[in-house]
Amino acid sequence: MTTFERDAKTLDTPWPFTGRADELDLVRGSLTAGRNGIVITGAAGCGKTRLVTEAVRGGDCARVVGTPETRGIRFAAFAHLVPESASLHGAFQHLCGVRLLLVDDAHLLDDASAALVHQLAVHGRTRLLVVTTDGAPVPGAISRLWTGDLLPRLTLEPLPREETGLLLAGAAGGDAFEPLTLNRLHRLCRGDLRLLRDLVAGAREHGLLNRLPDSDEWAWRGPVPVTTAVRERTAHVLDRDCPEERETLERLAFAEPLPLHLDELPLRVLEHLEADSLVHVDDEGAVRLAHPLHGPVLRAAAGRLRARRLSLRRPPAGATPLPLPAPDRCGPALDAERAALTRRIERADVRAMPTPVGEWLVAEGAPVPTGYAAVRARFARLRGELREAAAWAREGLRERGDDPSCRLELALAAAQSGDTPTAHTILGGRSHGGGAVTRPATARGAADRDDEALTDDAYDAVRLGAPERAAGRLTGVFAAHADALDRADGPALDRVAGELAERGFLLFAAEAHAQAVRAHRDPRAARTSRTRAVTLARRCQGARTPALSGLVLGELTARQRQIVDLAAAGLSNRQIAEKLTLSVRTVGNHLYSAYARLGASDRGALPWLVALPDTQPA
Numbered sequence: 001m002t003t004f005e006r007d008a009k010t011l012d013t014p015w016p017f018t019g020r021a022d023e024l025d026l027v028r029g030s031l032t033a034g035r036n037g038i039v040i041t042g043a044a045g046c047g048k049t050r051l052v053t054e055a056v057r058g059g060d061c062a063r064v065v066g067t068p069e070t071r072g073i074r075f076a077a078f079a080h081l082v083p084e085s086a087s088l089h090g091a092f093q094h095l096c097g098v099r100l101l102l103v104d105d106a107h108l109l110d111d112a113s114a115a116l117v118h119q120l121a122v123h124g125r126t127r128l129l130v131v132t133t134d135g136a137p138v139p140g141a142i143s144r145l146w147t148g149d150l151l152p153r154l155t156l157e158p159l160p161r162e163e164t165g166l167l168l169a170g171a172a173g174g175d176a177f178e179p180l181t182l183n184r185l186h187r188l189c190r191g192d193l194r195l196l197r198d199l200v201a202g203a204r205e206h207g208l209l210n211r212l213p214d215s216d217e218w219a220w221r222g223p224v225p226v227t228t229a230v231r232e233r234t235a236h237v238l239d240r241d242c243p244e245e246r247e248t249l250e251r252l253a254f255a256e257p258l259p260l261h262l263d264e265l266p267l268r269v270l271e272h273l274e275a276d277s278l279v280h281v282d283d284e285g286a287v288r289l290a291h292p293l294h295g296p297v298l299r300a301a302a303g304r305l306r307a308r309r310l311s312l313r314r315p316p317a318g319a320t321p322l323p324l325p326a327p328d329r330c331g332p333a334l335d336a337e338r339a340a341l342t343r344r345i346e347r348a349d350v351r352a353m354p355t356p357v358g359e360w361l362v363a364e365g366a367p368v369p370t371g372y373a374a375v376r377a378r379f380a381r382l383r384g385e386l387r388e389a390a391a392w393a394r395e396g397l398r399e400r401g402d403d404p405s406c407r408l409e410l411a412l413a414a415a416q417s418g419d420t421p422t423a424h425t426i427l428g429g430r431s432h433g434g435g436a437v438t439r440p441a442t443a444r445g446a447a448d449r450d451d452e453a454l455t456d457d458a459y460d461a462v463r464l465g466a467p468e469r470a471a472g473r474l475t476g477v478f479a480a481h482a483d484a485l486d487r488a489d490g491p492a493l494d495r496v497a498g499e500l501a502e503r504g505f506l507l508f509a510a511e512a513h514a515q516a517v518r519a520h521r522d523p524r525a526a527r528t529s530r531t532r533a534v535t536l537a538r539r540c541q542g543a544r545t546p547a548l549s550g551l552v553l554g555e556l557t558a559r560q561r562q563i564v565d566l567a568a569a570g571l572s573n574r575q576i577a578e579k580l581t582l583s584v585r586t587v588g589n590h591l592y593s594a595y596a597r598l599g600a601s602d603r604g605a606l607p608w609l610v611a612l613p614d615t616q617p618a
Contacts, residue, residue, distance in 0.1 A: 015197060016170035017054045019163035020047065026154060027055040027129070031100060036121065037128035039106075039146050042156030045192035048131045049104055051156065056129065061100045066108030074112045077103075091116050092123075100127045106142045107132040114139035121150040158191020162538070167193070168218075171200065178217040179388040179541070180362050180395070185220070188293045195233060195293070202227035221365030224296035234297045237278060244269045249278065249289070253298035254310040257286035296363075333357045338372045341379045348476060350382045350504035362395060370396040374405035381413055384507030384540035389413040416507070418544025463511055463547055477503070481512055490520035494529055501536060510536035511547035560594045563587055 030038035042048050062081060070076035075091060081098075082091040095101070095116070103109070103117055118141040120126045130145060132138055134155070146153035159167065164186050168177045177185070189196040202225035203209040212219045224230065231238065240246040248269050252258060258265060260281055270287065273279040280290045289295050299307060337357050344350055358376055361368050373396025381389035390413040396406035407426055415423035459478050461469035467482040474482055477499045484492035497512035513533035520526040537548055566576045573591070577584045 015167065017050060018167040018170050019159055020051055020156075023051060023154065023156065024055060027052060030152065031055070031127050031129070035127065036124050037130070037151055039128075039130045039132065039151050039153045040156055041132050041134050041153060043135070043158065043191060044133050045194040046156050046158055047193050048133075048156055050193075052102055052104070052129050052131055056100065056102060059100065061102050061129075062095075062098045063102045063104065064113070066103075066105040066110075066113070068108055071108060071110050073110055075116070076110050077113045078116065088112065088115060088119070092119050095120060096125055098126050100129070102129045102131075104131045105133070106130045107136040107138045109139055109142065111139060111141070114141035117142065118144060118150075121145050159193065161186045162541075164189075164196070168196075168200070171197075172218055175211075175216045175218060178212055178215070178219045179385075179391040180359075181218065181220045183388065184359070184363055188224070188296070190292070198227065198229040198233070199224070202230055221363065223300040223364075224293070226297060226300050230293075230297065234294060236276070237294050237298065238301055242269070242272070245273060248273065249294070250298050250302060250306070250310055252279065252287060252289050253295040253302075254307070256295065257282075257288045260285040260287055330357055330361065334361070334369065334372055338375050341375050345375075345379060345382065348478070348503060348505075350379055351502075352383075352504065367399045368392075368395040370400045370403040370406055372396075373399070374403070374409055377406065377409035377413070381409060381416070382507075383504050384510070384536075384543060386413045386417050386507075386543055387541040390417075416545055417542045463508070463545065465515070465547070481508075484512075485515055485519075488519045490516045490522075490525060490529065493519055494525075494532075497529075497532065497536075506536050507540045507543050507545070510534075510540060510543070511545060514547050560590050563590045564594050567591060 027038055027040065029035070040048050040052060064077040064081070066077050075082055075086065078091060078095075082094045086094065091112075101117075101120065106114070106117065109117070117128065117130065121128055128145075128151060130142065130151065132142060145151045161182065165177060165182050168182065168185070169175060185196060185199060188199060200209065203220045203222075205227065206222070206225040208222040208225065209218055209220050211217065226234075237249060240249065244266060248265065251265075260270075265287065270279060270281075274281065278290055278294070280288050282288070302310065334357050337355050340353065341355070344353065355376070358368065358372060373392050377389045377392035377396070380386075380392060390410055393406045393410035393413065396403055397410065400406075411423040411426040414420075414426065458470040458473035459481075461467065462474070462478070462482045462485060465485070467486040470479075470482045477496060481493070481496045481500070484496050493512050493516035497509040497516065500506075500512060501509035510533045513529045513536065516529040517526045517533065520529060533548070537543055562580070563576055566579065567573075571579070573584050573587045576582070577587045580587070
């Protein structure tokens with residue numbers, strides 16, 4: 001069992017506002033002169049209220065909030081702003097002098113309050129920030145704000161994994177969460193930031209959130225803590241009145257997915273659970289729990305004896321049950337998962353696939369066999385998930401510190417992150433064949449028509465810009481990449497990149513687009529390729545390879561370059577303006593022009609265009 005150093009006091013710091021820079025600029029822009037405001041919608045807990053609060057910080061703003069308990073009370077949300085006996089006209093007159101009105105949880109407004117908000121939007125004297133939750137019934141007067149083109153609508157997407165990591169690091173005083181913990185939290189929360197905070201707080205309070213040895217990264221190992229907050233969120237699952245429904249949910253928690261035709265699964269009960277959005281039946285007839293949090297919570301709340309009974313039930317043919325509660329019983333299921341990952345690598349298809357057994361082992365803090373860890377690290381690395389690949393390799397090395405496969409994967413992940421000295425240190429100064437930057441497993445089973453050769457250093461030569469060294473040694477999309485690069489065919493490189501991305505090779509796809517930038521004769525096509533390369537590279541967890549170092553800045557003026565450098569370093573428009581003694585508007589105009597020249601869509605892409613160091617082959 002892995003042990004961790006405990007020191008969670010720094011996690012008591014307030015959670016910062018992180019990410020959403022573009023959305024914040026858009027919301028603030030909607031409140032400038034000549035604009036009437038904006039409607040922000042999104043899933044519950046995705047950060048809508050925090051966004052609008054940040055947007056109006058320091059300004060003069062009236063605020064109203066809808067609540068479920070007051071939906072039947074006339075002008076309930078506006079009770080502090082209008083007289084009790086006011087008519088709609090009178091309420092409107094009282095609010096004419098309000099310059100900015102924030103309406104939170106507008107889907108919970110009473111009809112009179114909703115009508116008042118609509119009239120304020122129609123007349124345009126008051127700027128409105130209106131927040132609603134997707135999937136909830138909305139009063140017609142509120143929905144007509146965007147369907148009637150009175151206000152623009154911004155749909156807030158869940159915070160991406162990378163920005164979730166930045167948020168967690170900010171909450172931990174700047175220390176990062178290790179990739180496997182970040183994956184677990186992101187998977188369980190599905191973008192619900194309130195749930196994210198509840199889980200982190202619960203893990204900290206139960207002593208489950210600790211530092212990894214020889215690292216400043218936080219790791220969560222152990223069960224989901226069923227705290228008061230988590231229990232309230234899952235009460236509709238834990239407190240089912242029907243014993244059959246609870247038993248069915250627990251069976252799924254310990255052995256999902258289960259086939260729909262299984263005799264022991266009562267169809268009537270499943271219909272009720274599906275109607276309540278607690279289970280999901282896929283196109284192949286497999287039944288799963290609808291939310292990833294429900295399984296861990298049901299398992300944690302089951303108790304020892306009940307968990308033992310449920311985990312020892314013989315699973316149906318084809319099911320891959322979680323080997324609970326004993327980690328030493330996971331051998332066959334883990335071997336099957338490893339074999340599936342290996343087949344996908346050999347067939348040059350590394351699209352994401354479910355791997356519940358390995359993830360469960362890590363979550364429980366149980367030892368991960370080195371063979372599985374090495375394959376899992378290789379799969380993640382080929383997908384461009386470099387920090388995750390390193391984390392899986394380290395899990396294997398904790399079980400056996402001298403395992404050569406895990407050491408090689410850890411070194412390659414470091415090398416592709418631009419840390420060549422660390423890679424050589426991990427390998428003890430030994431070289432591995434021509435400075436390979438890929439080194440995936442050689443494809444086996446040539447009889448399988450889906451196999452595509454990705455052998456030794458052949459594809460590395462392509463990635464390093466020397467396709468002639470790979471002549472006759474590659475097949476399929478990898479051979480097409482070599483051919484397109486050899487002919488300096490920009491459009492063909494872009495097509496190859498598209499196919500690589502479709503197969504899950506995001507880092508390889510980013511590199512192909514980066515190579516296309518130099519091959520294109522049309523400047524507009526080059527800008528498009530650069531944008532695509534940057535977008536993919538940002539998903540590759542810090543990749544710094546020779547091909548990506550070719551993402552050049554293009555032709556910028558000296559002032560644009562100066563502003564872009566500061567923006568890439570993380571400074572806001574206002575901070576840049578103060579530093580350079582410019583107006584905020586001037587900074588914004590320079591950045592807009594730079595985006596157009598660079599083919600970038602937002603400031604998040606700038607570090608890739610500005611700060612990529614020259615790297616040597618690893």
